[in-house]
Amino acid sequence: MKIVFLGTNGWYSTETGNTSCVLVDSDRYYVVFDAGDGIYKLDKYVTREKPVHLFLSHFHLDHVFGFHVIGNLKLDQGLDIYGQKGIRRTLSRLVQHPFTLPFRDLPTDIRIHELSEGTHEVPFPVTCKFLVHSDPCYGYRINLDGKTIVYCTDTAVCDSSLELCRNADLLIHECAFKSGHPATNWPHTNPQEAAELALRAKVKQLLLTHFDAAIYRSLEDRKQAEVEARKTFKNAKAMVDGASIEI
Numbered sequence: 001m002k003i004v005f006l007g008t009n010g011w012y013s014t015e016t017g018n019t020s021c022v023l024v025d026s027d028r029y030y031v032v033f034d035a036g037d038g039i040y041k042l043d044k045y046v047t048r049e050k051p052v053h054l055f056l057s058h059f060h061l062d063h064v065f066g067f068h069v070i071g072n073l074k075l076d077q078g079l080d081i082y083g084q085k086g087i088r089r090t091l092s093r094l095v096q097h098p099f100t101l102p103f104r105d106l107p108t109d110i111r112i113h114e115l116s117e118g119t120h121e122v123p124f125p126v127t128c129k130f131l132v133h134s135d136p137c138y139g140y141r142i143n144l145d146g147k148t149i150v151y152c153t154d155t156a157v158c159d160s161s162l163e164l165c166r167n168a169d170l171l172i173h174e175c176a177f178k179s180g181h182p183a184t185n186w187p188h189t190n191p192q193e194a195a196e197l198a199l200r201a202k203v204k205q206l207l208l209t210h211f212d213a214a215i216y217r218s219l220e221d222r223k224q225a226e227v228e229a230r231k232t233f234k235n236a237k238a239m240v241d242g243a244s245i246e247i
């Protein structure tokens, strides 16, 4: 199974990358986490052979801006979008005139699914839980090809994230802040906190993404985050756009 990072910036796009989007290419399904503007690169990796399941963490624009370009991807197999209760109504307000073309006018068949907190078969197992952020935000745990992958973005480390990522093969975690960043009312995570979480939860591998564009101004800053994280959890890596790993 291959995981490809299409957008690794938080907040806005800069020369360091696009905003949040991660592709999981498994045997039978494509899974996409979030629809930041990095999603336009999906057409390089996705064929018509497998269904595409997109999981949305929350509605901050750096996670949904990509819906503006979704029609260009020509997903003949359609697109299944999953998210928290109310997602259908919220997206129908955003993906709409006068902002952009509504889903119903796209050539792609878009199917939206509202998930309550808990575990579902979609048809593979997915568990979603609310994290700690300034607006409601889901973390996801999925099982594919015998592996467990957890995606936690836009959150402070919390009981829900610990529960979601326990013993996971791979934890994809946000790293919006630098170590020592003061707590704010817009909760996020720094490299040290993400590494401590990975250690406590006994995950096998930690990949850091969603680097706040205003705080991480260069890729060198991200390398520093990786160094920080590895002091606590050795198998940690800072991601950049275009990076991919096999698990």
Ligand SMILES: [Zn+2]
Binding pocket: 010, 011, 020, 060, 062, 063, 154, 210
């Ligand atoms: Zn974000």
Ligand SMILES: [Zn+2]
Binding pocket: 058, 060, 133, 154
């Ligand atoms: Zn957010």
